[in-house]
Amino acid sequence: MMNSFAPPSRIVFLGLFAACVGVLGFGLYLQHYVGLEPCPMCIMQRYAFIAVALFALVAGLHNPGRTGTRAYAGLILVAALAGAGVAARQTWIQIYPPEIAECGPDLEFMLGSFPLADALPMIFQGAGDCTKIDWSFLGLSIANWSLVMLTLIAIGASTLIVRGKLRG
Secondary structure, three states: OOOOOOOOHHHHHHHHHHHHHHHHHHHHHHHHHHOOOOOHHHHHHHHHHHHHHHHHHHHHHHOOOHHHHHHHHHHHHHHHHHHHHHHHHHHHHHHOOOOOOOOOOOHHHHHHHOOHHHHHHHHHHOOHHHHOOOOEEOOEEHHHHHHHHHHHHHHHHHHHHHHHHHHO
16 A cells, blocks of 8 residues: 555655755855865765765666665665764764864875775864864754755655565
8 A cells, every 4th residue: 555645756766866966066055155175074975965866866767666766765875874974973073073183184185195995094083174163054064964964865765665665
């Protein structure tokens, strides 16, 4: 029995794509027009939003059946959880900043200068501007809003997975 209030998966996926494009567009606005430079953790969160947007766009265009919907939702869930993990870590270090804040190199420099296995731990240490709160809305920082959005995406993806199981 299908829930009459649940929108078709295609609409959900395309709406999710549009929401991610909006979030990414706002991040680019803050970077290029307001002058806020993203820290390495912000860039990792952007990658999560890009991955979610791409999976959602492909799913929306493909308009898969029950199994395909669950597969796309699973990919979206993994990307959202990865991004939410980074956002949660950044939120934590913004609330409890390290005693000695170092001004670390940016992501491009780290990836160009170190092997990926060495660069990834440096990115997630949160040194430098990852602890700084340059912008907030309704008392929440960019990392907080990213955590909220990615958590909602993960809940939505989980709902699509469960809804697919209930139908079959």
